[in-house]
Amino acid sequence: MFLLNNFFNNILPKTYSISFDLFKIMIPMTILTKILEYFGAVEFTGKILSPLMGLMGLDGQLGLVWAASMITNIYGGLSVFAAIYPGLQVNSCDITVLSLIILVAHSFPVELGIAKKAGAKIFPMFLLRFVSAVIMGIVLAFILNYFNFLQEPASPLWSLEVTASKTFLGEILSQAVGLLYIFLIILSLVFLMDILEKLKFMGWLTKKIMFFISPLGIGEKAGFMAVTGFTLGISYGGGLIINEAKSGALSQREIFFSLSLMGLSHGMIEDTLLMAAIGGSLWGILLARILFSFVFIWIMVKIFEGITDKKFNLVFMESE
Numbered sequence: 264m265f266l267l268n269n270f271f272n273n274i275l276p277k278t279y280s281i282s283f284d285l286f287k288i289m290i291p292m293t294i295l296t297k298i299l300e301y302f303g304a305v306e307f308t309g310k311i312l313s314p315l316m317g318l319m320g321l322d323g324q325l326g327l328v329w330a331a332s333m334i335t336n337i338y339g340g341l342s343v344f345a346a347i348y349p350g351l352q353v354n355s356c357d358i359t360v361l362s363l364i365i366l367v368a369h370s371f372p373v374e375l376g377i378a379k380k381a382g383a384k385i386f387p388m389f390l391l392r393f394v395s396a397v398i399m400g401i402v403l404a405f406i407l408n409y410f411n412f413l414q415e416p417a418s419p420l421w422s423l424e425v426t427a428s429k430t431f432l433g434e435i436l437s438q439a440v441g442l443l444y445i446f447l448i449i450l451s452l453v454f455l456m457d458i459l460e461k462l463k464f465m466g467w468l469t470k471k472i473m474f475f476i477s478p479l480g481i482g483e484k485a486g487f488m489a490v491t492g493f494t495l496g497i498s499y500g501g502g503l504i505i506n507e508a509k510s511g512a513l514s515q516r517e518i519f520f521s522l523s524l525m526g527l528s529h530g531m532i533e534d535t536l537l538m539a540a541i542g543g544s545l546w547g548i549l550l551a552r553i554l555f556s557f558v559f560i561w562i563m564v565k566i567f568e569g570i571t572d573k574k575f576n577l578v579f580m581e582s583e
Contacts, residue, residue, distance in 0.1 A: 269457070270454075273457065274450070274453050274454050274457055275450075277453050277506070278446070278449050278450045278453045280506065281449050281453070281502040281503065281505070281506050282445070282446045282449050282502070286442060287380075290442075293372075293373065293438060295372055296334060296335050296336075296372045296373070297434075299334055299372075300331075300334065300335060300339070304330075304334055305327065305330050305331045305334055305335070305339075305343070306327065306330075307330075308326075308330035308333070308334060309324075309326045309327030309328075309329075309330040309331075310326070311326075311330075312326030312327075312329055312330055313326045315397055316329070318397070318400075318401055319360050319364070319397070319400040319401050319404045320356075320357070320360065320404040320408060321357055321360060321361060321400075321404075322351055322352075322353065322357070324347055324350075324351065325344075325347075325351075325353075325357075325361055327343055327347065328340050328341075328343045328344045328347070328361065328365070329361070329364060329365060329368070331343040332365045332368070332369040332370075333368055333369055333370070333371050333393075334371065334372070335370070336369060336370040336373070337365060337366075337369050337370070337534060337537060337538075340365055340369065341537070341541065344541065348419075353416075353417050353542075354413065354414055354415060354416055354417055355413035355414070355415055355416070355417050355418070355542060355543070355544055356404070356407045356408060356412065356413040356414055357417065358417045358538075358541060358542040358543045359403070359407065359413055359543040359544045359547040359548060360400050360403050360404045360407070361400075361543070362538035362539075362541070362543035362548050363396070363399055363400060363403055363543075363547075363548055363551055363552060364396040364397070364399065364400040365538065366530075366534055366535070366538060366548065366552055367392055367395055367396035367399060367526075367527055367552065367556075368392045368393050368395075368396040370497075371389065371392075374497045374526070375388055375389055377497055377502070377505070378497075378522045378526065379581065380505050381504045381505045381508050381518055381522055382508050382515065382518050382519075382580050382581050383518065383519050383522050383579060383580060383581065384578075384579055384580060384581055387578065387579050388522065388523070388526060391523055391526060391527075391559075391563075392526045392527065395527055395555070395556075395559050398555075399551065399552070399555045402555070403547070403551050403555075407547070412547075413544050413547065417541075417542035418542055419540065419541050419542045449502055452491065452503070473486050475557075476489060476490075476524075478561055478564070479520055479524060479557065479560045479561055479564055480516055480517065480520040480560075480564040480568075481517055481520050481521050481524065482513070482514070482517050485504065485507070485513050485517045485518070485521040489504075489521045489524050489525060491503055492504070492521075492524075492525035492529045493524070493525065493528055493529055493531055494530075494531055494532055496529050496530035496533070496534070497525050497526070497529045497530070504518065504521055504522060504525075515572065515575065515576050515579075515580045516572070516575060518580070519575075519579050519580060520560060520563070520564060523560055523563065524556060524557075524560050527552070527555070527556035527559060527560065528552055528553055528556040528557075531549070531552075531553075535548055535549055535552075
């Protein structure tokens with residue numbers, strides 16, 4: 264009886280609150296994404312990105328793939344990649360670099376909307392992820408080519424067939440199933456966190472995590488949320504951050520640096536495996552992304568630790 268009461272009086276309402284905040288962002292942003300895609304924003308952005316792709320040693324056509332990933336999501340980028348892949352001459356190094364920049368910068372309409380809801384300003388968060396992706400791509404491409412790593416032809420683990428529904432009804436059904444999936448994931452996370460807190464496991468886990476997280480300006484309260492986003496994705500970790508931010512339990516800097524870490528390194532399981540499936544080096548994607556992300560956030564913390572909270576909030580955070 265206690266478990267049922269706890270589920271209906273605590274876990275379910277909390278899940279509903281987190282999901283509702285997320286869906287208020289995700290649904291309109293998904294519609295906006297489809298409109299942008301329809302009016303050719305992907306092709307236009309792809310042409311703009313072409314010179315940047317050259318700096319990373321990539322074919323300019325791959326700018327279209329990255330543009331689709333940023334404006335829609337990773338699956339949208341993979342759909343474009345599937346269409347142009349047969350005419351490309353790419354090796355494993357190219358796909359690994361492409362995978363890295365996609366993993367760092369994708370799904371901007373939805374994910375930046377989540378960051379804004381949690382309290383961060385959109386432009387600094389966009390700039391952080393976009394510029395970091397470019398720098399990471401250039402550095403990784405230089406290292407791999409200089410040491411002659413991953414120069415063999417790319418070998419995707421799957422056939423790169425596009426299976427997404429093209430009908431209006433099919434698209435709506437697909438989005439609805441995706442929202443249900445997110446709700447169930449959040450429900451599972453809230454339930455798991457409730458159990459872990461009761462078993463006092465959270466305190467032990469947080470102490471272990473904080474050894475790596477604390478130098479990044481992220482306190483104990485935000486540590487578990489950041490790791491949730493790190494492993495599962497921004498939709499889930501960001502949802503928890505939104506919930507904690509509304510409660511006033513986190514400082515503005517903790518919110519911003521938690522979201523920044525999640526922005527650069529999130530969805531490390533599903534997203535990383537997706538990129539490995541198209542021919543990217545799993546170790547190259549995983550290790551490079553984690554290392555670069557922690558270095559970038561650590562540098563940010565050091566640069567901005569000397570400015571006052573008032574100035575920091577003015578530049579990076581939404582006003583109350």
